Amino acid sequence: MNKDKKRFLECLSMQYPTIDSAATEIINLQSILNLPKGTEHFLSDIHGEYKAFSHVLRNGSGAVMKKINDVFGDNLTSSEKKELASLIYYPIEKLEYIKSESLNTYDWYRTTLYRLVSVCRTVSSKYTRSKIRKALPNSFNYVIEELITEKKEVLNKTAYYEEIINTIIEIGYADKFIEEMSNLIQRLVIDHLHIIGDIYDRGSGSHFVMERLCNYHSLDIQWGNHDVLWMGASAGQTACIANIVRTSLLYDNVSVLENGYGISILPLMLFAMKTYGNDPCTQFKIRSKNSDASEIGLEMKAHKAISIIQFKLEGQLISEHPEYKMENRKLLHRIDFANNTIELDGKKYNLIDGNFPTVNPDCPYELTDDEKEVVRKLRYAFVSCEKLKKHICLLLNKGSLYKVTNNNLLFHGCIPMTSGGEFRKTEILGNPLCGKALYDSLESCARKAFLSVNEVERKNGRDILWYLWNGADSPLYGRDKMTTFERYFIDDESTHVETKDIYYTLIDIRETAEKIFDEFSVKGENRHIINGHVPIHHQEGENPVKCGGRVIIIDGGFSHPYHKVTGIAGYTLIYNSYGLMLTAHEPFRSVGEAIKDCTDMQTHRVASEVADRRILVGDTDNGAKIKETIGDLKELINAYRSGEVRQNKHR
Numbered sequence: 001m002n003k004d005k006k007r008f009l010e011c012l013s014m015q016y017p018t019i020d021s022a023a024t025e026i027i028n029l030q031s032i033l034n035l036p037k038g039t040e041h042f043l044s045d046i047h048g049e050y051k052a053f054s055h056v057l058r059n060g061s062g063a064v065m066k067k068i069n070d071v072f073g074d075n076l077t078s079s080e081k082k083e084l085a086s087l088i089y090y091p092i093e094k095l096e097y098i099k100s101e102s103l104n105t106y107d108w109y110r111t112t113l114y115r116l117v118s119v120c121r122t123v124s125s126k127y128t129r130s131k132i133r134k135a136l137p138n139s140f141n142y143v144i145e146e147l148i149t150e151k152k153e154v155l156n157k158t159a160y161y162e163e164i165i166n167t168i169i170e171i172g173y174a175d176k177f178i179e180e181m182s183n184l185i186q187r188l189v190i191d192h193l194h195i196i197g198d199i200y201d202r203g204s205g206s207h208f209v210m211e212r213l214c215n216y217h218s219l220d221i222q223w224g225n226h227d228v229l230w231m232g233a234s235a236g237q238t239a240c241i242a243n244i245v246r247t248s249l250l251y252d253n254v255s256v257l258e259n260g261y262g263i264s265i266l267p268l269m270l271f272a273m274k275t276y277g278n279d280p281c282t283q284f285k286i287r288s289k290n291s292d293a294s295e296i297g298l299e300m301k302a303h304k305a306i307s308i309i310q311f312k313l314e315g316q317l318i319s320e321h322p323e324y325k326m327e328n329r330k331l332l333h334r335i336d337f338a339n340n341t342i343e344l345d346g347k348k349y350n351l352i353d354g355n356f357p358t359v360n361p362d363c364p365y366e367l368t369d370d371e372k373e374v375v376r377k378l379r380y381a382f383v384s385c386e387k388l389k390k391h392i393c394l395l396l397n398k399g400s401l402y403k404v405t406n407n408n409l410l411f412h413g414c415i416p417m418t419s420g421g422e423f424r425k426t427e428i429l430g431n432p433l434c435g436k437a438l439y440d441s442l443e444s445c446a447r448k449a450f451l452s453v454n455e456v457e458r459k460n461g462r463d464i465l466w467y468l469w470n471g472a473d474s475p476l477y478g479r480d481k482m483t484t485f486e487r488y489f490i491d492d493e494s495t496h497v498e499t500k501d502i503y504y505t506l507i508d509i510r511e512t513a514e515k516i517f518d519e520f521s522v523k524g525e526n527r528h529i530i531n532g533h534v535p536i537h538h539q540e541g542e543n544p545v546k547c548g549g550r551v552i553i554i555d556g557g558f559s560h561p562y563h564k565v566t567g568i569a570g571y572t573l574i575y576n577s578y579g580l581m582l583t584a585h586e587p588f589r590s591v592g593e594a595i596k597d598c599t600d601m602q603t604h605r606v607a608s609e610v611a612d613r614r615i616l617v618g619d620t621d622n623g624a625k626i627k628e629t630i631g632d633l634k635e636l637i638n639a640y641r642s643g644e645v646r647q648n649k650h651r
Contacts, residue, residue, distance in 0.1 A: 001644055009639050012632060017648035019640050022633045028128075029626050029633075033618035036126040036577035037406075038191025039063060042554055043572055044412070044532025045224070046195070048203025048256065049558035052588040054212065055601055058089040060189040061572040061583050065600065067189060071122050072115075082598035084115055091182035093595045095175050109174045113165050116181040121148040123188040126577070135187055135217070137180040143168070144181065187217055194403075196532045196554065197224025197412030197476070202251040203558070206230075207260030210391040213398075221399035224412040224533065225469050225476040228446065232465030234392040235449040235458075236383045238375050239317050239466045242310035245378065249303040252288040261385050265302065267377040271370055272301035275357055279304065283353045283488050308358055309375060311485060315365035317463060323428050324467055331485045332364035342490070349490045396450060401443040401475070406575070406620050407524035411439075413533045414478040414503035415516055421506055423519070426473035428464075435519045439475060442468065478503065478533060504534060513550040526609065528552055528580070530573065544571050544582065545607045552582060552607075571606065577616070580609040 001009075016022040041061060046053045059065065068081050076084070087094045098104050124132050129149070136144055147164060168177050193216060200206045213219060223231070232240030245265060248254050257263040284303035286296050315330045335342045340354035358368045367375065382388065402411040415435060416424040423434035429441050442464060448454075449461025468474045470482040479498040486495040506512040507529070517527045532555045536544045544553045554571045574581045584606045593599040617623045639645040 001639070005635075006639075006644065009632075009636050009645050012636050013640075013645055013648070016633065016636060019637055019647060022637050022640070026630050026633050026637075029630050032128060033616065033623055033626055035128065035617050037615045037617050037620050037623075038126065039189065039574060039576040040192050040194060040406070041190045041572065041574060042194045042196060042410075042530055044196035045198045045535075045555045045570065046203070046206075046209055046558050047198055047201035047226070048206035048209065048253075050203065050205025050208040050212075051591060052558045052601070053205075053209055055089065055588050055591070055594065056572060056585070057190075057193075057212070057216075058186055059085070059600060060186070061574055061585075063189045063574060063576075064088055064185065067119055067123055067185075071118050076115075079598070082600070084112075084119075085600065086594060086598040087112065087178065088116070088119070088182045088185050089600075090591065090595050091179040093591065095178060097595050106169060109169045109178075110165060112178065113168065113174065113181075116178065116185070117147045117161075117165075120144070120181055120185050120188070123185055124148050127188065132188075135184060137184065140177060140180050143177075144184065191218065193219040194405075194410055194530075195219065195221045196410055196530060197222050198226045198532065199224070200226040200230050202247065202253055204253055204255055206256055207387070207391070210394065214390065214394050219398055220403055220405075220410075221395060222403055222410050222412050223395065223399050223401055223468075223476065225474065227395060227399070228465045228468045228476060230388075231392050231395060231446070232449070232462055232469070233382045234385070234388050235462045235465065236379055237449075237462040237466050238379055239310065239313040240462075240469065241378050241382050242306055242313055242375070243466075243469065246303065246306045246310055249299055249306065250284075250287060252286050252299070254299075261388050263378075263381040263385055263388075265378070267374050268302050268306055269298060271374045272305040273298065275370070276301040276304055276355075279355050279357075281353075304353075305374075307484075307488060308356065309367065309371050312359075312365045312367055312371070313375070314466075317466060319365070321428075321463060321467075323430065324471060325428075325473075326471065326481075329481060329485075330365070332359060335359075335361075335364070337361050344486075344490075344495060349492055349495065351489045352491055353489055392450075396447065401439050401446075402520070404520055404522055407522060407526055408528045408530055408575075409517065409520050409522045410530050411475065412531060413474070413476045414501045414507075414531070415519075416473050416475055416478075416501055417503045417506055417512070419502050421509070421512055421515070423515075424473065428467060428471065428473060435516075438473075442475070476533075500534070507551050508546045510547055510550070513547045517550075530554060536571065549607070549609060552580075554582070577611075577614050579611040579615070580607075581605055582607040 016025060039060070041063075043053070043056065065081070065085050068085055072081065095104070098108070132148075133141065133145065143164060147161060168174055195213070199209050199213070199221070213221075221227075229240050229243055233244050245257070245268065248257055254265060257265060279301065281300040281304040284300045284307065286299050286303065288296055288299075311332055315332060318324060318326045318330050331342065331344075334344065335351070335356070337354070337356065337359075340351050341348050342351055343349075358371060360366060402409065404410075416426065416438070418424050423438075425432040425434045426438065427433075429445060433441050445461050445464045446468065447461065448457040449465060452458050452461065468476045470477050472480050478501045480501075481498060483496050483498055490496075513529060516529060527550065529551045531553060534553060535555045536542050536553055545551070546553065552573060554573050558570060570585055572583050572585065574583065582605070585601050588601045589599055617626070636645065640647050
């Protein structure tokens with residue numbers, strides 16, 4: 001035995017000091033390998049739509065109702081099943097409604113508790129007792145374990161369970177018990193959650209989504225381009241900050257900044273009133289649900305003010321980083337201010353809006369003193385926001401640009417490619433990189449924005465987060481350019497076009513998918529690429545399943561504006577012990593309807609891949625780790641028996 005191996009086994013012996021303790025752990029781990037794999041839930045492109053997101057988490061994309069059907073079959077009517085599902089999704093709110101309708105009788109409580117116990121017993125059946133105990137609420141852990149665990153030593157089980165249920169009701173704890181049981185069912189139905197990017201964007205509840213994820217029991221996140229924009233802003237990247245403030249104003253979503261994170265845009269508002277007071281700013285309309293004309297008018301001025309600031313900051317950034325090759329996004333110096341035109345690709349276009357009071361034609365990208373002060377105050381507000389720091393910390397700790405798990409490759413956007421099907425090389429980090437090396441280097445650079453002790457590395461990291469938001473070779477953006485300026489100032493819609501990366505065409509070809517699998521070392525017979533970012537036009541017949549089932553695009557479609565385009569509210573994916581199930585969702589109506597009328601988010605299965613046998617923990621990545629641990633423990637036992645490592649029976 002070499003020194004390193006002996007040192008490792010001696011460290012392991014501190015946790016398992018005797019042959020008996022190591023052998024017991026081997027038996028426990030071996031039993032786990034033969035349990036069915038837990039259910040993985042894949043969501044993407046939440047875009048700040050908290051209510052729809054929350055409902056999908058609560059119903060497990062239909063997994064809760066499936067369990068109810070499995071347990072009760074035809075023994076309950078359809079309406080009874082819907083009532084039970086509604087209670088599991090929203091226990092507190094549903095109980096309030098039940099009481100308001102005077103339906104909370106003794107018999108109702110008794111029947112409901114029995115039904116919840118039956119569902120909970122089924123959803124917990126694939127887990128070890130140890131894992132269930134960790135999930136149990138502290139207040140009722142013993143009682144719930146008694147109810148959902150088979151007790152062979154109890155002769156009259158019916159009387160035993162009945163006595164527990166009756167006592168819960170009699171002492172007035174039924175409501176609290178229902179709440180805890182419902183939350184436990186939600187938790188046990190989904191073992192692990194994958195968020196494949198774009199938590200943030202135009203919706204009004206991004207901060208609520210992040211707070212919910214901070215408290216979720218098991219998850220990972222693949223960063224989307226909207227997420228890295230907020231990461232950059234939190235790190236103090238001013239172009240990222242300007243983009244966030246601009247889009248918040250555009251979608252009448254300032255409440256996320258001001259109420260969600262306590263970030264005031266008052267300095268911008270005051271500057272806009274002073275600078276654009278007589279400018280109607282008609283090109284900077286607010287997509288508003290608010291009818292207050294005076295408030296909208298002020299927001300339009302602020303919208304224009306921050307847009308001009310953004311174009312200046314981005315111009316400075318592009319000049320600092322010629323390696324980004326984004327000169328075609330520096331547009332202010334191309335304006336003919338005398339004639340109110342701009343030249344793009346050799347063609348002149350008239351500008352719809354020619355009022356640029358803060359732009360110096362000789363130095364168009366230089367901020368005025370007032371603009372600098374606005375940027376300084378906004379930057380301070382972002383970098384000093386503790387709640388935002390907490391949420392970005394979650395993105396850093398649980399997130400990455402991509403993840404390989406259980407034969408699946410997860411990423412938000414694309415793999416930049418050439419028309420010939422090769423990985424496209426880019427020198428945005430100095431050296432030519434492509435494929436997995438590009439992803440790894442970009443992630444390393446992005447993390448340095450927060451973790452490096454070198455200020456140059458921190459700045460480069462902040463700037464690369466902006467590039468990931470909108471760069472032509474960004475695997476998160478996946479388009480040749482972001483035409484923000486053109487959409488505001490040029491009528492000709494041909495200038496608004498953002499061409500998608502050729503990846504989205506090539507990914508339907510088997511050779512492309514296989515090339516990507518091999519590049520990222522995705523093993524196994526049933527390998528999949530799972531990504532989001534691009535809405536699937538369901539009503540036009542577009543299929544989210546590409547390349548013969550090897551590629552699955554699950555843009556969640558949570559964002560309301562996309563519903564008219566896609567025809568549905570997007571897709572979610574479930575991967576359980578029986579295989580993969582892709583589900584399409586109808587738009588979520590409201591929490592009120594879900595409680596009062598028991599309406600659920602209507603779902604229908606789009607595609608499925610059924611395993612030829614039930615998938616066990618031993619077949620998963622976690623199973624492979626458990627097998628390694630078992631191997632290590634067997635080596636430790638052999639070392640104990642040979643005397644190379646001593647047992648410590650007195651610990």
